[in-house]
Amino acid sequence: MIKTGIVGGAGYTAGEMVRILLGHPQAEITWIVSSSHAGQPVYNVHTDLTGDTNLTFSEKPDFETVDVIFLCMGHGKSVSFINENQIPEKVKIIDLSQDFRHKAKARDFVYGLPELNRPAIVKANKIANPGCFATAIQLAVLPLAASQLLSEIHIHAITGSTGAGQAPSGTTHFSWRNSNISIYKAFEHQHLIEIGESLVQLMPDFDQPVNFVPLRGDFARGILASVYLDCSLSLDEANQLYDDYYAKAAYTSRSDEPINLKQVVNTNKCLLHLEKHNGKLHITSIIDNLTKGASGQAVQNMNLIFGLNEKTGLYLKPSAF
Template sequence: MNSKINIGIIGAAGYTGGELLRILIHHPHVAITFAHSKSQAGKPVYATHTDLLGDTDLHFSGESTQELLQLTNLNAIFLCSGHGESQKFLAQHDLPAGLKVIDLSTDFRDESGEFVYGLPELQRDRIIEADRIANPGCFATSIELALLPLAQSQQLTSDVHISAITGSTGAGQALSPTTHFSWRNNNMSIYKAFTHQHLKEIRMSWTLLHPGFDGAIHFVPYRGDFTRGIMANVYTPYSGTLEEAKAMYQHYYAQHPFTHVSEAPIDLKQVVNTNKCLLHLDVHQGQLLVTSIIDNLTKGASGQAVQNMNLLFGLPEDAGLRLKAPSF
């Protein structure tokens, strides 16, 4: 692609907006037309996202978003405002013809309206042809990727049990008692056990491949005392061998650049700051255990949003997303 993709970001001062800026500033095929923020209007982007000092002189736009949308040659917008805000935004604004929309909220993950659920490992072909993408949730991404191959092989035949932990950035940037450092540090807790909002999209994804799946999904999420990353341990009855399971998973993900099966046990530092999902398999007493790890802000949010953008515009799926993990 010769010309740049002109993009705008709504809600650019939060965690997901900041991650998009970090990725897209260095994306070889993107020009950031505006980064909109009501709370930070007029300020340099690096005044809020302080690590971007020296990387960009971009300022947050605060003017009418309708005026921003009419800017010449705007090709795509990312919606990074709070849940419920995307529906309001689209109802209140007249979008230019041909403008692609990638929404990072929960508002359209049921594929309502024109939105396609943007998990590339599940429905890349539909994403390529879409105009509006509902970016998956962070827990949902990690958990869905753990069992997509089993669902495709029609072996998702019973209840699924999930224990998963996420870092503090998964709760967003606004302060609350459970995100305060003094509470979170050296601490853990369970929240929304069996009722988490991502359960609906998890079931939807698995049933797209295995329509007969009607087992219960028992999901217990944990808050961790670290900032970034998700580790999900997912297990369900399985009648095959470990070697058969590995072959199934390696075949399913062979053409997907970011999801990989590891022979060795995995840890979060392998994926933090990257767009990768790593999976490790084990079979024990008739149960397939899949450990799945991602960075909640990249593969679980902004990185996957850029992956979807690449697909929408016919770019290499990994463009701008070969990011380095901290390792140690």
């Protein structure tokens, strides 16, 4: 059994991590650290886990008892945690913040998008888990980048309220979010950096704008990204390109039919749908921001690191109705 520890155990991604790991046949949770809830049962915070576990939150980590730790803290806190703790070399680290995603700050972390960096992930000791928007958008265009076919990219993408974290704010509480939609961080979202670095990794000469307009949706979880760009391929050629690129991908696939969020919510899947309109290729990409966009992808990376089938523990049914 892979012995796991979770640091920052009270947030949405940690709750999703616990839910997934409790059902993982080859992993077990050794401890869950939350300084603000130390000594309390985990189900007091993650009430959906009532009856599933009797684990209690710990105040401090015990690195000698685990094989891998998941850092589920807020952005900027993972760097401090690693600097302040002597983590043994034998302990793998999977960080779900943005602290190590960018090449200038990566240290010895591998960017953990399996559809891009699978060979490096398998050999890695430290993983920087991708951002949720970044995952959906990159999976929409990686095949084009790999074939040197990218042009200026236009993206509108909408995310559920869980993407903003568990701490309440002016734009996450129910009375504001319900029956509402809004734009935020247009053209300057933080995930643009990791998106750009991945595209250049596959297409070194790419220097076109990536125009990204994120939207807040009035639903809890999921991301739908609508991406379009000029493309000389016919629809049949584009479909074949995507099928070939993702032929060995465990969780990313193309649908001939139009797609909707309920097909992926609660799963680790990314579904893609392509259409051609007057010289432009339109790609729809959908994921669950808490699974493929966070905790599910982190467990997928853990599976790869420890030599398991990457689908282990991730056979999750979508909330289709």
